[in-house]
Amino acid sequence: MSWDDKRIETWVGVMLRTGVLIAAAVVLTGGVLYLAQNRGPRPDYTYFHGEPARLLSLSGIGHGVMMLDARSIIMLGLLLLIATPVARVGMCIVGFLFERDRMYVAVSSVVLVILMYSLFFHR
Amino acid sequence: MNELWFALILFFSSLLAGMLGALSGLGGGVVIVPLLTIAFHVDIHYAIGASLVSVIATSSGAAAAYVREGFSNIRVGMFLEIATTAGALVGAWLTTKLPTQTIGVVFGLVLLYSAYASLKKHHEGMTEKPDPLAMRLKLKGDLPTDDGVHTYVAQRVPLGFGLMGLAGALSGLLGIGSGAVKVIAMDQAMRLPFKVSTTTSNFMIGVTAAASAGLYWRSGYMAPSLVMPVMLGVLAGSLIGSKLLVKAQVRTLKVVFSIVIVAMGLEMIVNSVTGK
Numbered sequence: 001m002s003w004d005d006k007r008i009e010t011w012v013g014v015m016l017r018t019g020v021l022i023a024a025a026v027v028l029t030g031g032v033l034y035l036a037q038n039r040g041p042r043p044d045y046t047y048f049h050g051e052p053a054r055l056l057s058l059s060g061i062g063h064g065v066m067m068l069d070a071r072s073i074i075m076l077g078l079l080l081l082i083a084t085p086v087a088r089v090g091m092c093i094v095g096f097l098f099e100r101d102r103m104y105v106a107v108s109s110v111v112l113v114i115l116m117y118s119l120f121f122h123r
Numbered sequence: 124m125n126e127l128w129f130a131l132i133l134f135f136s137s138l139l140a141g142m143l144g145a146l147s148g149l150g151g152g153v154v155i156v157p158l159l160t161i162a163f164h165v166d167i168h169y170a171i172g173a174s175l176v177s178v179i180a181t182s183s184g185a186a187a188a189y190v191r192e193g194f195s196n197i198r199v200g201m202f203l204e205i206a207t208t209a210g211a212l213v214g215a216w217l218t219t220k221l222p223t224q225t226i227g228v229v230f231g232l233v234l235l236y237s238a239y240a241s242l243k244k245h246h247e248g249m250t251e252k253p254d255p256l257a258m259r260l261k262l263k264g265d266l267p268t269d270d271g272v273h274t275y276v277a278q279r280v281p282l283g284f285g286l287m288g289l290a291g292a293l294s295g296l297l298g299i300g301s302g303a304v305k306v307i308a309m310d311q312a313m314r315l316p317f318k319v320s321t322t323t324s325n326f327m328i329g330v331t332a333a334a335s336a337g338l339y340w341r342s343g344y345m346a347p348s349l350v351m352p353v354m355l356g357v358l359a360g361s362l363i364g365s366k367l368l369v370k371a372q373v374r375t376l377k378v379v380f381s382i383v384i385v386a387m388g389l390e391m392i393v394n395s396v397t398g399k
Binding site: 006008009012013016017019020023024027028030031034035038039040041042043045046047048050051055056070071072074075078079081082083084085086088089092101103104107108110111114115117118119120 | 125127128129130163164189193208329330332336338341343345346349352355
């Protein structure tokens, strides 16, 4: 079995689509739950007031999902969606490793580090 | 308006935006922010958060189809993603600092430019000498065409890289895919074949958007109840749009969509300047 760019890309394409469909299913589940629980007037988004702190961390969202909190489930789906391109870069690193292309293992790793920084360290 | 109606109207508006975006090749993200701010009076920060997520959904959702065509160049994409993701971080940081009016004006100008760029004839053919830097970075590839396989090599790599940094910053600042600027960087600056530029750009859009999405999430710009119908609508719309693409009149659609975008761009600039 030989590794080439075409093969990496096919693999990545299938993974991306699967990830998106899973994320959309989670968001939809949370959305249906949310609409079943909230019958009031539409929320006001005219002025920015930020989201509650429990929705801004992985542990907060995880805890909310356990309690079947609708907004936390939607957020989980959104994070899964954000994770799909991150996973894509990760898979490219593996692919380039198989191809023994050291320069592009390094290039992909730089991109992955920037993504990780944005998701978990930047504030 | 109650929650259910609000969600349904948002869903169907986003579905239409996603469909038009896929059919015209401009992407759904570019109209989501004007739609939310102008029609639904949503604060631009929330609108950008919702748009960014939709951009990721569209890009990742369309990836499988683009791969099948076999035009995208994984090395060119990955190398340029260093510039776009770094730019996206700067752009997303700027969003937290700049006043709403400034973001509105920049957004309007980018909309006007995207409309212009989508109608402009693109460049084709490569006559110049390849950039030695491109050879060292393996920024080359083969393009299957009707009369055999053509080999191409990137040119003017530093210019392309710089433009990609700008594309990333705009993406992070405005929550759009900035596919128009990405295609210009590859097609005009680096002289890559047009099909390679557009398909590679689609691949890069998701990664670029993910770089600023993290920052938006942690800054509280992602309102789950607002993002939910928008993301699902744009995703469904873009999937329907790409299925319809085969039989659609692309040229007419592009013109119609460009007129819509110009109108939205002008409205955003006017609203921002008059402080509405």
